[in-house]
Amino acid sequence: MTTVLTLIEHPDGTLARTSREALTLARQLADHAGQPLHAAALAPVPDEVVKELGEFGASVVHAIEHPELDADAAAPAIAEALRQLLDELTPSAVLGSASDRGTAVFAHLAARTDLPLAANCTAITPVEAGWEITRIRWGGVLYEDAHLDAPTALATVAPHQVVAAAASMPATVELRVHAPVLDDDLHVTRSVDREELSGGVSLATAPVVFAGGRGMGSAEGFAILEELAGLLGGAVGCSRVATNAGWRAHNDQVGQTGTRVAPDLYIACGISGATQHWVGCMNAKRILSINTDPEAPMVTRADDAVVGDLHDFLPALVAEIKARQG
Amino acid sequence: MRILVCVKRVPSPGAKITLTEDGSGIDTRHLGFTISPHEECAVEEAVQLAAAHGGTSTVLTLGPPTAEEQLRNAIAMGIDHGVLLPIDADEWDPRAVAGAITDAVRTLEDEDGPFDLLLFGNESADAGNFQVGVRVAHALGRAIVDGVKGAEVTDGEVRARRSIPDGFTVHTLPTPAVLAVKEGINLPRYPAMRGRLAAKKAAIRQLPPTPRDGGLRTLRLRAPQQEQTPTRILGSGADAAPAAADILEEVGLL
Numbered sequence: 001m002t003t004v005l006t007l008i009e010h011p012d013g014t015l016a017r018t019s020r021e022a023l024t025l026a027r028q029l030a031d032h033a034g035q036p037l038h039a040a041a042l043a044p045v046p047d048e049v050v051k052e053l054g055e056f057g058a059s060v061v062h063a064i065e066h067p068e069l070d071a072d073a074a075a076p077a078i079a080e081a082l083r084q085l086l087d088e089l090t091p092s093a094v095l096g097s098a099s100d101r102g103t104a105v106f107a108h109l110a111a112r113t114d115l116p117l118a119a120n121c122t123a124i125t126p127v128e129a130g131w132e133i134t135r136i137r138w139g140g141v142l143y144e145d146a147h148l149d150a151p152t153a154l155a156t157v158a159p160h161q162v163v164a165a166a167a168s169m170p171a172t173v174e175l176r177v178h179a180p181v182l183d184d185d186l187h188v189t190r191s192v193d194r195e196e197l198s199g200g201v202s203l204a205t206a207p208v209v210f211a212g213g214r215g216m217g218s219a220e221g222f223a224i225l226e227e228l229a230g231l232l233g234g235a236v237g238c239s240r241v242a243t244n245a246g247w248r249a250h251n252d253q254v255g256q257t258g259t260r261v262a263p264d265l266y267i268a269c270g271i272s273g274a275t276q277h278w279v280g281c282m283n284a285k286r287i288l289s290i291n292t293d294p295e296a297p298m299v300t301r302a303d304d305a306v307v308g309d310l311h312d313f314l315p316a317l318v319a320e321i322k323a324r325q326g
Numbered sequence: 327m328r329i330l331v332c333v334k335r336v337p338s339p340g341a342k343i344t345l346t347e348d349g350s351g352i353d354t355r356h357l358g359f360t361i362s363p364h365e366e367c368a369v370e371e372a373v374q375l376a377a378a379h380g381g382t383s384t385v386l387t388l389g390p391p392t393a394e395e396q397l398r399n400a401i402a403m404g405i406d407h408g409v410l411l412p413i414d415a416d417e418w419d420p421r422a423v424a425g426a427i428t429d430a431v432r433t434l435e436d437e438d439g440p441f442d443l444l445l446f447g448n449e450s451a452d453a454g455n456f457q458v459g460v461r462v463a464h465a466l467g468r469a470i471v472d473g474v475k476g477a478e479v480t481d482g483e484v485r486a487r488r489s490i491p492d493g494f495t496v497h498t499l500p501t502p503a504v505l506a507v508k509e510g511i512n513l514p515r516y517p518a519m520r521g522r523l524a525a526k527k528a529a530i531r532q533l534p535p536t537p538r539d540g541g542l543r544t545l546r547l548r549a550p551q552q553e554q555t556p557t558r559i560l561g562s563g564a565d566a567a568p569a570a571a572d573i574l575e576e577v578g579l580l
Contacts, residue, residue, distance in 0.1 A: 072495070075472075076464075098456075100490055104472050107457040111464035116421050116541030119456045132545070138452055141343060142352075143548040149541045156456075188469045191495035195487070204491045208579050232579045243510070250475070250510030251489075256339065256451065257363045257509040259491075264577045274340040276363075276451075288573060289557075304558045304573060312563035313570075320567040324580055 003038045003089055004030035006058070007082060007096035007105065010041060010049045018097035020164035022157040023056040026095040027167060029124055030057070035092060037171075038062060040085055040178070042069050042078070050173055057167035062178045069180075072191040075101070079108030081180035086113065088178075091152060093124070093131070098156035106156050116150045120158040124148075136161065139256035139279030160262055160283045197251060206235035208265045211254055211281070212247075213239035215270015215291065215310055219247040224314045225269065231321050237261065237281075239271045255280035269310045273298025290314075327381030327479070330434070331372040331445040332427060332459070333365040333400060334417075335393040336452045349546040351416065352452075361396045364447030368507045370514040372445055373404035375479055381442075382406045386430060388423050390416060394530055402517035402525035409434065409531045417453060421540030424461030430533050431466060443484065444504040448472055463504035470504035471497045475511045 006026040008019035023039065030037040039053045043063040053061050064081050068074075082105065086094065094109070096102040098120045110117035118124075122143070123134040130149040136158050137144050148155075203209065210225040216238075225236045237254040238247065254261055255277045266284035271277060273289075273296055281287065282301075289302035290310045299305045306313050337343065337357040344353045361369065369385060376383040385400040387393045388411040397408035411426055418426070435441060444466075446459030456472075463470035475494065476487030484503045487494040489510070499505075517525070560566035574580040 100473070103456050104460075107460035107472070108464070110421070110457055111424075111461045114421075116419070117455075117457055118542055120454060137454060137547065138339075138343060139454065140550070142345075143550055144453075145545045145548065147543045147545055149539075149543070189471050189497050189499060191488070191497055193496035195494040195496070197493045202492045208574075208577075232574065234579075244513065246513075253510070265573065265579065275343065276339045286573070286577060288560075288570060294559075299557060301554075302557050303555070304560055304570075306560050306562065306566040306570065308562035308566070313561075313566055316564035316567035317570055320571040321574070321580065324571055324575075 001035065003036050003091045004033065005038045005040060005085070005089060005091040005094045007094070007102065008039050008041050008053065009097065009099060009101060010045065013046045013048065015049050015052045016097065016099065017164065018099045018102070018157070018159045020056065021159065021162040022095050022097040023058065024164050025121070025124060025157050025162050027057040029093055029126070033092060033126055036060070038089065038091070040064060040082060042073070043177070045175070050175060054173040055166045055170045057171050058173060059171040060174045060176060062176050064178050064180065066180055066182060068182065068187050068190065074187050074189040075104035076108045076189065077182055077186040078105045079112055080182055080186050081178070082109055083112050084180045085178050086152065093153035093155065095155050095157060098158050102156055106154060110154055113152070115152055115154050116148055117154040118146065118148050119156050121155045122158055122161040124153065124155055138275065140282065141275055141279055159260070201229070201233060201235045203235040203237055203252065203254070203259050204261060206261070206263055208232050208234035208267065209237045209254070209261050209263045210234055210267050210269065211237035211239065211271060212242060212269045213271030214241045216242065216247065222248065224318065227318060228314070228321070231318070231325070239277050268298050268302070269314065271298050272296045273301060327376065327379040327443070328439065328441045329372045329376055329381065329383045329443045329445065330386060330431065330441045331365070331368045331383065331400070331405065332386050333369060333396055333447070334362045334387060334450045335359050335389045335396045336362045336450060339363060339451045345547055345549060349548060351547060359395065361399060362447050362451045363509050364449065364507060366514045367509050367511050368445040368447050369400045369403055369405060370512045371477060371507060374512065375443065379479060384409060384434070386427065387411065388413060388418065388426055388535060390414070397530055398525040398528065399517070401528045402521040403515055404521060407531065408528060409533055411533050411535045413535065419540035419542040420453070420455035420457050421461065421542065422538045424458045424465065425538055426535035427458065428462050428465040429535065431462065433533060440502050442501045443479070444468070446504070446506045448506045448508045459504060459506040468502050468504050469499040470506065471499060472506040474505045474507045477505055477507070477511065
């Protein structure tokens with residue numbers, strides 16, 4: 001019997017949120033097709049992760065074991081390991097998350113199998129002669145419905161678009177080892193070094209982000225956002241205008257061509273909210289916008305707004321926070 | 327050193343995107359077009375590398391005849407040659423695009439010798455398929471790194487910095503190599519008047535691609551339903567600080 005296979009990631013020993021989302025979509029597809037759901041992961045797969053995969057309905061977990069397949073592994077090597085698993089299982093569909101690594105691995109898997117690949121999907125349904133998929137365009141401001149015509153469906157699942165949900169009945173998991181045979185040239189692009197960004201709270205995972213745009217006025221203008229982020233354990237972000245003006249490093253940019261964030265609170269200071277920026281912050285749970293223009297998209301789309309001069313508001317907010325923190 | 331940079335014509339990414347009434351595509355009547363942002367940085371990188379190492383640079387696009395505008399924009403920035411793979415649609419699916427570009431690279435290399443470096447954008451701003459560069463690299467048997475925000479080329483080797491959440495990983499690739507670059511690798515120049523005049527007159531090579539079916543066919547585009555709740559106005563300046571601090575308390579930050 002054929003299967004639906006999902007590549008999952010478990011950084012720091014826990015199942016990634018994006019992998020839970022991908023598993024949720026994959027299980028719906030497997031249930032619809034009446035096929036078992038399998039998961040594949042780089043070994044070693046911690047017991048906790050195996051247990052959670054069972055809760056998400058995976059009946060078999062393939063632990064991909066190879067000395068070169070670690071945190072520094074080259075994307076083509078992981079893709080080739082997965083391709084060999086495909087040869088063995090001949091799954092009807094292979095899903096993964098459109099994470100940093102998932103996106104690269106699936107592009108290589110598509111190239112190595114010469115199969116079509118639908119990236120950043122939010123839905124996938126079998127139809128006569130193939131699948132109908134929905135995927136995001138323009139970073140999420142548009143949906144595309146498309147027909148995927150392939151012997152095996154390859155798809156990545158868009159982050160933060162599917163609500164992760166465990167199966168109604170947890171599966172009993174069988175753990176299998178998959179030991180691929182990999183040519184040396186697959187490891188050419190292995191990472192040979194790492195540079196960590198110096199200290200501070202990560203923009204991608206900060207609970208609160210203070211982001212500045214044109215309205216900050218200068219590179220020095222961001223000092224007060226640094227102070228606010230420091231007071232609350234948050235991170236500083238910025239718009240494309242701020243990076244193009246040289247006020248902030250590109251790594252601070254929130255947007256379609258920068259970092260996508262999903263904090264509990266996003267505070268946009270002097271940012272008008274062009275589409276390119278909006279798609280980077282639209283997954284925030286709550287948005288507070290400070291802008292002199294009440295018609296700016298960042299204000300009209302925000303939950304809360306201060307319509308006025310951020311140079312009046314921000315120092316008062318610093319004082320208020322310090323007073324409440326005692 | 328010979329460099330090829332592949333770009334896509336897309337509606338200007340700051341613009342408000344509206345759909346045609348039948349949902350078959352984007353209403354482009356009032357839109358300006360541009361080189362997709364990551365690819366504009368790939369063009370700048372090609373110009374800088376060709377200047378630093380000596381050699382020539384070529385820009386290539388697959389698109390409607392109007393995409394010649396983006397080739398001329400790249401030439402105005404300092405690229406030497408332009409190649410158009412004309413199609414009678416706005417776009418093809420990513421597998422078909424990769425096949426056509428692979429064919430074109432082989433044709434160009436048969437004529438003038440191999441490219442040391444192929445540059446792509448990491449993904450296009452509109453379709454965002456995240457795969458064309460990887461497919462071309464694989465078909466040509468060359469190493470590729472995606473998400474590249476820094477590249478140094480030395481004799482026979484490229485050292486690439488790949489952007490990951492909170493930092494970079496470093497990769498070394500033998501040339502000929504392929505890089506899919508991201509915005510942030512450089513700040514693209516605004517073309518000087520002289521470049522723009524030269525670009526107007528530059529000859530654009532036409533290489534019509536063989537039509538092919540990539541397996542992914544767009545049925546329709548839709549705008550997601552947005553729950554528009556009215557924005558609560560907290561104040562107009564310092565007066566809003568207590569209400570804003572209340573929000574910080576509500577979400578558990580204070």
